[in-house]
Amino acid sequence: MDFIVCVKQVPDPEAPASAFKVDEAAMKLLPAPGIDPVINPFDAQAVEAALQLRDAAGQGAIRILSLGPESARDVVKQALAMGADEGYQLSDPAFDGGDGWTTALALTKAIEKIGVPDVILCGRQAADFDQGAVGSVVAELLDLPSVTVLRAVALEGEHIVASRVVADGFETVRLPAPCLLTISNEFGDPRYPQLRQIMQAARKQVTVWGPADLGLATDQVGAAGARVKMEALYQPKTETECEFIKADTAEAQADLLVRKLREAKIL
Amino acid sequence: MTSVLVIGEATSAETAGALAAITKELLGAAVRLSADLGGEVACALIGADLETPAKVAIAAGANTVYVADHVSLAQYQIETYLPIAAEIARRAAPTVILLGQTSMGRDLAPRLATRLDSAAAMDALDLAVAGDRVRVTRACYGGNARQVVSVLTDPQVITVRAKSQEPLSQDPGRTGAVEAIEVEVAKARATVTEKVTAEAEGVRLEDADIVVSGGRGLGAPEAFGDLERLAAILGAAVGASRAACDLGWYPPSQQVGLTGTVVSPNLYIAVAISGASQHMAGCSGSKNILAINKDPGANIFRFARFGLVDDYKKVLPALEEAFKKVMAKS
Numbered sequence: 241m242d243f244i245v246c247v248k249q250v251p252d253p254e255a256p257a258s259a260f261k262v263d264e265a266a267m268k269l270l271p272a273p274g275i276d277p278v279i280n281p282f283d284a285q286a287v288e289a290a291l292q293l294r295d296a297a298g299q300g301a302i303r304i305l306s307l308g309p310e311s312a313r314d315v316v317k318q319a320l321a322m323g324a325d326e327g328y329q330l331s332d333p334a335f336d337g338g339d340g341w342t343t344a345l346a347l348t349k350a351i352e353k354i355g356v357p358d359v360i361l362c363g364r365q366a367a368d369f370d371q372g373a374v375g376s377v378v379a380e381l382l383d384l385p386s387v388t389v390l391r392a393v394a395l396e397g398e399h400i401v402a403s404r405v406v407a408d409g410f411e412t413v414r415l416p417a418p419c420l421l422t423i424s425n426e427f428g429d430p431r432y433p434q435l436r437q438i439m440q441a442a443r444k445q446v447t448v449w450g451p452a453d454l455g456l457a458t459d460q461v462g463a464a465g466a467r468v469k470m471e472a473l474y475q476p477k478t479e480t481e482c483e484f485i486k487a488d489t490a491e492a493q494a495d496l497l498v499r500k501l502r503e504a505k506i507l
Numbered sequence: 508m509t510s511v512l513v514i515g516e517a518t519s520a521e522t523a524g525a526l527a528a529i530t531k532e533l534l535g536a537a538v539r540l541s542a543d544l545g546g547e548v549a550c551a552l553i554g555a556d557l558e559t560p561a562k563v564a565i566a567a568g569a570n571t572v573y574v575a576d577h578v579s580l581a582q583y584q585i586e587t588y589l590p591i592a593a594e595i596a597r598r599a600a601p602t603v604i605l606l607g608q609t610s611m612g613r614d615l616a617p618r619l620a621t622r623l624d625s626a627a628a629m630d631a632l633d634l635a636v637a638g639d640r641v642r643v644t645r646a647c648y649g650g651n652a653r654q655v656v657s658v659l660t661d662p663q664v665i666t667v668r669a670k671s672q673e674p675l676s677q678d679p680g681r682t683g684a685v686e687a688i689e690v691e692v693a694k695a696r697a698t699v700t701e702k703v704t705a706e707a708e709g710v711r712l713e714d715a716d717i718v719v720s721g722g723r724g725l726g727a728p729e730a731f732g733d734l735e736r737l738a739a740i741l742g743a744a745v746g747a748s749r750a751a752c753d754l755g756w757y758p759p760s761q762q763v764g765l766t767g768t769v770v771s772p773n774l775y776i777a778v779a780i781s782g783a784s785q786h787m788a789g790c791s792g793s794k795n796i797l798a799i800n801k802d803p804g805a806n807i808f809r810f811a812r813f814g815l816v817d818d819y820k821k822v823l824p825a826l827e828e829a830f831k832k833v834m835a836k837s
């Protein structure tokens with residue numbers, strides 16, 4: 241059973257809010273000093289899901305695919321160190337300024353070039369723009385069944401059994417390969433690569449493709465091909481003045497708080 | 508001419524066969540958008556037993572309701588719903604398609620947009636018309652930033668966050684047409700074999716006027732019992748941070764935040780929650796936040812109207828008594 245996992249490099253979503261700054265004129269996030277970008281956390285979990293499914297199947301290749309700047313090689317290497325077999329990077333200045341559509345189109349062309357595997361895995365959303373769309377668009381372009389926002393996956397003979405998180409609980413979905421799955425945080429922590437694996441991964445070649453390798457014209461990629469246009473990017477002002485409630489005893493403090501809540505007509 | 512098509516929901520478990528609140532909100536938004544875009548509002552309903560929801564959709568603002576009513580559509584499945592939604596979209600030929608940012612909408616919208624050779628903008632907080640485009644304001648970077656985007660291709664597919672749009676007041680005097688869609692139910696490759704409802708009892712998180720949430724700082728799952736007691740006194744729902752859910756202390760269905768439920772109660776009581784941006788993404792729309800945290804520097808206090816800097820273990824028993832007294836009076 242073969243797999244392709246799509247992984248994206250994102251600014252560290254766990255960085256403190258105080259380190260977060262945007263350049264409104266350029267509509268760009270300013271890199272937080274001293275905080276490196278990371279593999280999208282849900283994508284690391286998607287790699288973990290592929291590793292577990294391969295273990296269940298007994299054999300198969302796991303290929304990692306990432307569109308991004310040269311630095312995105314780090315997240316491909318990280319996935320290789322976790323136990324994936326081959327890395328592919330879509331990297332070219334022409335990809336800059338793209339959107340979910342151009343990303344999904346390029347990923348789809350790359351998947352077709354590699355060969356559509358039994359299972360394609362994505363994260364539920366990339367922790368930069370939090371869209372949660374690219375996986376589904378890839379599935380639609382490849383006409384594959386898709387199940388999104390999964391907390392667990394298993395093999396049952398030739399079928400994949402997926403547990404989908406929905407608003408009021410969970411759904412079990414059974415589907416045949418080939419298919420596309422997106423993984424959510426409920427899946428659980430991904431494994432940490434061992435030092436030996438990190439060193440092995442460092443030696444692995446990562447194949448790099450540009451638009452021409454994918455049969456894409458320059459107006460089908462990056463800003464030129466984008467269907468969604470960003471008009472503005474800014475930081476919302478959230479500061480409210482917090483009134484700290486203090487009193488000598490816990491009881492007095494609670495009474496004071498309740499009185500304030502009553503006065504403000506909140507209770 | 509249809510300018511805005513709303514893909515409605517009437518079959519999900521939470522709506523129990525009624526038209527979903529989110530659909531009424533979307534219809535309200537659609538009526539306002541179509542006033543600027545020029546054109547009518549249509550609503551697509553896919554499911555089973557849709558006669559009443561279709562009437563409600565008209566009263567909520569739809570000029571035309573396209574109804575695909577079939578027993579085998581009782582539950583949302585992407586492979587059976589997608590071809591029907593695409594067929595209705597082709598028939599109505601709108602410039603804008605609105606869906607809720609719900610379990611269904613987030614799954615359906617990107618594939619629907621792609622099938623219609625367009626693109627989707629997800630999880631809108633605000634909508635405004637500029638020319639023939641809808642400008643979508645949405646949160647990004649874990650709630651740390653907002654972006655405004657527009658979809659350049661038609662139809663502009665947009666999912667909209669629950670409670671971000673006002674519904675119209677329900678007017679049974681409104682008239683509209685109901686068009687039945689001949690349903691040929693597609694054979695699904697992926698089939699739903701089981702559904703487990705895992706929602707906590709009592710008030711639903713999304714609807715609660717007061718929410719009491721607990722975080723990792725509670726230190727142990729038992730403390731959620733204390734929060735549940737407090738919630739019962741206040742008629743509140745209980746939520747949790749992702750850290751608390753990941754630890755298995757509380758069910759994931761009660762997670763508040765970016766990847767959990769978005770709540771906007773009148774009062775949000777955050778107990779031992781640090782206030783990470785991804786958590787605030789799910790509760791910063793609350794009218795008032797009361798934070799209880801032993802660290803005066805915790806980020807949550809930047810959003811809170813009232814703060815108690817203390818060990819929650821000391822604060823909660825006294826608070827319980829004080830709330831009991833005041834609730835008995837009111």
Ligand SMILES: Cc1cc2nc3c(=O)[nH]c(=O)nc-3n(C[C@H](O)[C@H](O)[C@H](O)COP(=O)(O)OP(=O)(O)OC[C@H]3O[C@@H](n4cnc5c(N)ncnc54)[C@H](O)[C@@H]3O)c2cc1C
Binds near residue numbers: 747749779784789799
């Ligand atoms: C992509 C992504 C998506 C995410 N989505 C979500 C989401 O949807 N929802 C969510 O909640 N998180 C989400 N997170 C996680 C988020 O970043 C934080 O890690 C999480 O919210 C922290 O939970 P917490 O506040 O309970 O724990 P902590 O950050 O550990 O905070 C615990 C707090 O408890 C206080 N405390 C400790 N002991 C006591 C005591 N005895 N009395 C009073 N106070 C005490 C501490 O001072 C501290 O402020 C997401 C993260 C990522 C990367």
Ligand SMILES: Nc1ncnc2c1ncn2[C@@H]1O[C@H](COP(=O)(O)O)[C@@H](O)[C@H]1O
Binds near residue numbers: 248305372
């Ligand atoms: N540039 C990219 N390279 C590889 N995979 C991506 C890229 N962008 C998005 N994805 C995949 O699609 C998922 C959803 O992304 P998004 O729709 O941007 O939120 C991510 O979790 C990744 O698995």
